[in-house]
Each structure stands twice: as structure tokens, then as C-alpha cells.
Amino acid sequence: MGTHLSALRPVYVVGIGWHRYQPASDTPYPVLGLKAIRDALSDAHLIWEAVESSYVATARLGMAGGLAMLRHLGALGRPLVHIENASASGSAAFRHACIEVAAGISDVVLAVGVDKPGGSPRAASQAGLGSLVGGAVVPFTHFALLTNAYVQKHGVSPRDIALVAVKNHRNGARNENAQRRQERTLEEVLASRPVSGTLTSLQCTPTGEGAAAVIIASAEGIRRHGLDAGRAIRVAASAANSEWADAGDNHDQAITQAAMAAALDEAQITPGQLDVVELHDAFSIEELQYTEGAGICPPGHFIPLLKEGAFDIGGQCAISASGGLIAMGHPIGPTGIGQIGEITQQLRGEAGARQHKDARVGLAHMVGVGAVCYVHVLSR
Amino acid sequence: MNEPVKSRLFAMDGTSAGPPVLVGGRCACGYVFFPMQTYGCEKCGRHGDALTMVYLSGRGMLRAFSQVHLHARPHPQVPFTVLSIALDDGPLIRALLEPPVDPDLCVGEPMVTTTVQQRHEGRDIATLRFKRVNDGGH
Numbered sequence: 464m465g466t467h468l469s470a471l472r473p474v475y476v477v478g479i480g481w482h483r484y485q486p487a488s489d490t491p492y493p494v495l496g497l498k499a500i501r502d503a504l505s506d507a508h509l510i511w512e513a514v515e516s517s518y519v520a521t522a523r524l525g526m527a528g529g530l531a532m533l534r535h536l537g538a539l540g541r542p543l544v545h546i547e548n549a550s551a552s553g554s555a556a557f558r559h560a561c562i563e564v565a566a567g568i569s570d571v572v573l574a575v576g577v578d579k580p581g582g583s584p585r586a587a588s589q590a591g592l593g594s595l596v597g598g599a600v601v602p603f604t605h606f607a608l609l610t611n612a613y614v615q616k617h618g619v620s621p622r623d624i625a626l627v628a629v630k631n632h633r634n635g636a637r638n639e640n641a642q643r644r645q646e647r648t649l650e651e652v653l654a655s656r657p658v659s660g661t662l663t664s665l666q667c668t669p670t671g672e673g674a675a676a677v678i679i680a681s682a683e684g685i686r687r688h689g690l691d692a693g694r695a696i697r698v699a700a701s702a703a704n705s706e707w708a709d710a711g712d713n714h715d716q717a718i719t720q721a722a723m724a725a726a727l728d729e730a731q732i733t734p735g736q737l738d739v740v741e742l743h744d745a746f747s748i749e750e751l752q753y754t755e756g757a758g759i760c761p762p763g764h765f766i767p768l769l770k771e772g773a774f775d776i777g778g779q780c781a782i783s784a785s786g787g788l789i790a791m792g793h794p795i796g797p798t799g800i801g802q803i804g805e806i807t808q809q810l811r812g813e814a815g816a817r818q819h820k821d822a823r824v825g826l827a828h829m830v831g832v833g834a835v836c837y838v839h840v841l842s843r
Numbered sequence: 844m845n846e847p848v849k850s851r852l853f854a855m856d857g858t859s860a861g862p863p864v865l866v867g868g869r870c871a872c873g874y875v876f877f878p879m880q881t882y883g884c885e886k887c888g889r890h891g892d893a894l895t896m897v898y899l900s901g902r903g904m905l906r907a908f909s910q911v912h913l914h915a916r917p918h919p920q921v922p923f924t925v926l927s928i929a930l931d932d933g934p935l936i937r938a939l940l941e942p943p944v945d946p947d948l949c950v951g952e953p954m955v956t957t958t959v960q961q962r963h964e965g966r967d968i969a970t971l972r973f974k975r976v977n978d979g980g981h
Contacts, residue, residue: 592880592882593878594878595937595938595939595971596937596939598916599919599925599939601914601915604909604911607909607911607925608908608909608925608927611907611909611950612950615950656913657913658912658913659909659913659925660908660911709886711935712906
């Protein structure tokens with residue numbers, strides 16, 4: 464039998480940094496990535512020479528983009544690897560960086576995500592199997608179908624589901640790294656461009672570019688480099704899985720439920736103990752499904768609790784305090800790493816206008832097409 | 844993604860009295876899937892001769908639908924409607940509605956296969972769609 468990350472030596476997040484998520488621009492990707500990495504090094508009070516190994520998450524740049532960026536920090540001959548796992552690329556890079564440190568192979572490791580919009584065909588479309596819908600079902604229609612099913616099952620209105628976007632745009636407006644930084648009323652969300660089913664454009668993540676970086680260290684790394692242990696945030700659990708046969712239309716919720724349960728069990732906490740949660744809310748319906756899947760509330764209870772403010776910053780559990788994928792954005796490679804940065808800021812008490820009071824335990828969740836799921840629990 | 848080869852996905856033969864059937868598969872373990880493939884069973888991993896082609900009924904129940912307002916490609920032309928259907932023979936599939944928009948469509952209602960002629964690379968080919976069983980006599 465295998466073991467859990469938490470059964471190996473402790474791993475801590477010691478540095479975080481971003482290049483703001485933004486609409487596609489002429490900025491070359493190394494400029495995005497280097498900004499995030501230098502900010503993470505500076506946040507940790509580390510020099511680049513201390514970083515023993517790098518994990519580069521990217522889904523859209525093409526083959527082997529890492530060294531073309533990292534060399535400008537000093538090409539020191541250290542190992543690096545690229546990780547592509549669709550929307551969860553950054554989460555996967557973080558997990559494997561943690562595993563390297565937890566296993567004792569390295570004491571200080573970088574996980575960086577960087578991406579720009581571009582062509583990246585899905586391999587599954589070349590699997591040689593036919594489909595009745597071809598390219599007619601893109602992610603927003605997949606989630607519009609799930610929205611329709613949820614509305615039927617729980618008797619809520621699409622108007623209520625749009626409230627998720629109102630909350631997340633409000634949070635994003637307070638986040639300097641968010642792509643969308645404007646508060647939106649429910650009427651504005653509902654009146655934005657119709658996309659598919661009842662989903663409107665302000666309930667869908669925007670496409671964009673950006674970068675996020677985190678530096679992970681062992682206790683030995685923290686000691687050896689004289690880092691501030693008081694700002695180090697423990698990685699309490701890491702869970703990952705993929706879709707199984709017969710998982711059904713709502714496979715993302717099914718794999719989320721299993722990965723959440725595994726991560727909470729590993730961290731030895733209950734869903735009620737979570738203070739801050741970052742979810743893969745690329746489409747408004749997802750936040751409902753994953754919150755319910757995590758057991759933070761029972762199925763069908765999300766909307767009434769949302770209306771009471773339970774998921775606001777300052778509520779029972781702050782969900783998508785960063786603005787989530789809907790407002791902060793979803794440049795793909797960076798997204799899962801940016802979530803870790805947000806949770807770290809929250810648990811350090813350094814989240815400024817977005818600070819959730821007394822945040823002690825946080826969770827970051829991503830799914831990626833395929834489907835794959837990652838859940839990390841952080842604690843202080 | 845290229846337009847899929849739809850002729851391998853459904854069949855008209857043996858169905859003179861009924862709607863087109865879907866070309867699915869059954870594994871020796873009992874798992875029924877769509878479309879037919881011989882790569883291997885996603886339930887148990889058996890492959891090759893363990894997987895046999897079966898015709899699946901073109902009937903099913905509508906689980907969810909979405910009318911698409913925005914599409915990056917010229918085809919299908921918006922608006923069109925995507926369906927999630929639980930086939931009577933088991934598999935959950937996705938398909939397009941014929942006609943492309945039907946304001947009376949209801950989750951839970953029975954659906955059935957139909958074909959439409961589509962122009963593809965200069966010739967007309969039959970493409971599979973689903974329609975409502977109770978469509979007011981159309």
C-alpha cells in the first residue's frame with residue numbers, strides 16, 4: 464500500500480507570487496512567469512540559487528517552455544519538468560513539487576504556472592472514436608446541461624445560481640491579481656451575453672493569460688535558509704484522482720466528492736472546519752456542485768446558505784475569496800497554483816481587503832477535463 | 844476536432860419498423876457502451892473479442908438540455924440544442940435536437956432518433972439527431 468503526503472516529512476508554502484491574470488496581450492510568457500517567480504522569491508526572502516528543482520505548469524504554450532523562461536533567473540543546471548493536466552495543470556505541479564520535498568529529495572522547490580491563450584487541441588478528439596455531437600459541446604455547454612439538471616432536481620431558479628457570480632465578482636474587485644475587478648449586480652450578470660442554456664458570459668470564466676508561483680520548503684529548508692517559520696503554511700493533505708467508468712454526466716462532482724473526502728480524511732478535519740475554500744468555479748453551477756460535493760453543505764442547500772451570506776468573506780466559510788475562476792480568471796497553467804497562493808495569504812492573515820477573519824484551515828480544489836481532480840488542504 | 848464519421852455511429856438496417864439504432868458495444872463483463880470500440884472496456888479492461896457490437900435502441904429519456912447561443916464555429920449554426928439522454932439500453936449520451944430549437948422541450952420526456960440530411964464535403968450525408976416522441980404529431 465502507498466501512503467499520504469502528510470505521512471512523509473512536513474512540507475510548507477514559504478513564498479507566493481503572481482503576474483496579474485489579464486486578457487491576452489503581446490506580453491511574452493517569460494515576462495509573465497518571471498514576475499510571478501521573482502515575487503515568490505522575494506516573498507519568501509530567498510534567492511534563486513536556493514531553489515533546487517522546478518515544476519512548470521502549462522497547458523497552452525507548447526513543448527518545453529520552461530527553461531526559456533527560467534534561464535533568465537540564472538541557468539544553474541537544476542532539474543525542471545513540465546506538467547500538463549488541463550485545468551488542473553497547476554494543481555498537479557504543486558502536488559508533485561510537494562511530493563519531491565516530502566520525500567526528502569529536495570528542500571526548496573518551485574511550482575510555477577504560466578500560460579497564454581493559444582491553440583491546444585484536446586488529444587481525446589484524436590482518439591479515433593466518433594461522437595454524435597462533434598465539437599458542438601464545449602465546456603460551457605457541458606456545464607449548462609448540469610445547470611439545467613440541477614435546476615430541475617432542486618427546484619431553484621437560474622437567477623439564484625447567478626448569485627454565485629455576483630459574490631465572486633465582488634471578491635475579485637478586491638483582488639489586484641484578478642482579471643475581472645468590477646463588482647456586478649445580479650441584473651448585470653443576468654443581462655450579460657447569453658452563452659448556453661441559462662449561463663451568461665459573466666457566469667463563465669474569461670479566457671486570459673498570467674502566471675502564479677509558489678515556493679515549497681521542508682523544515683530543513685526553512686531552517687537552513689533562515690526563513691520566517693511564522694509565515695510558512697503547512698500542506699496538510701494532497702489528494703488526486705480521475706474519472707471512473709459510469710461516473711455519469713456529473714463526473715466532475717463525483718470525482719470531487721471522492722477527492723474532497725480523501726483530502727479531509729488525510730488532514731483529519733471535517734468540512735465544517737474549513738475557513739477558506741478555492742474551487743474550480745469556471746461556471747457558476749460548479750461552485751454549488753463542489754461545495755455540496757465537499758460536504759460543506761448538504762445537496763440542495765447551497766442557494767439558501769449563499770443568500771444568507773454563509774459563503775461570503777466573513778461568513779461561515781469564504782468560498783472563492785480570490786474572485787474564483789469567474790472573476791480572478793483561469794489562465795489554465797497558473798490557476799491551481801494561484802489558488803494555493805490565495806489560501807496562503809488568507810492563512811497568514813495577509814489578504815488585505817479580502818481577509819477572512821481568523822482563517823486557519825483552507826482548501827484548494829481543481830478539476831481538469833479528462834476528467835481529473837486535485838484537492839489540497841493547507842493549515843497554520 | 845474533425846466532424847466525426849457519423850455513419851459508424853448509427854444504423855438504419857433491420858429497423859424498417861423503427862427509428863435508427865445506435866451502434867454500441869457490450870463487454871463480456873456485461874458493460875454496455877456507446878460508441879462501439881475495441882480498444883478496451885472502461886469497466887474491466889477486457890479487449891478484442893470480449894467486446895461485441897450491439898444495436899442500442901434509439902429511444903431514451905431526456906435528462907437535461909441546453910440551447911446554445913454562442914458557438915465559435917459556423918456549424919452547427921446557433922441557436923441549436925444539446926441533449927443529455929439516458930438511452931433505454933443504458934448508456935448516457937449527448938446528441939443534438941431536431942428541430943434545432945423546440946420551446947416545448949421538457950426534462951423527463953421520451954426522445955427518439957431521427958436522421959437529417961447534411962451537406963458535408965460536397966455531398967449529402969445522413970446525420971443522427973434526436974427528436975421528441977410527443978412532438979404534437981410532426
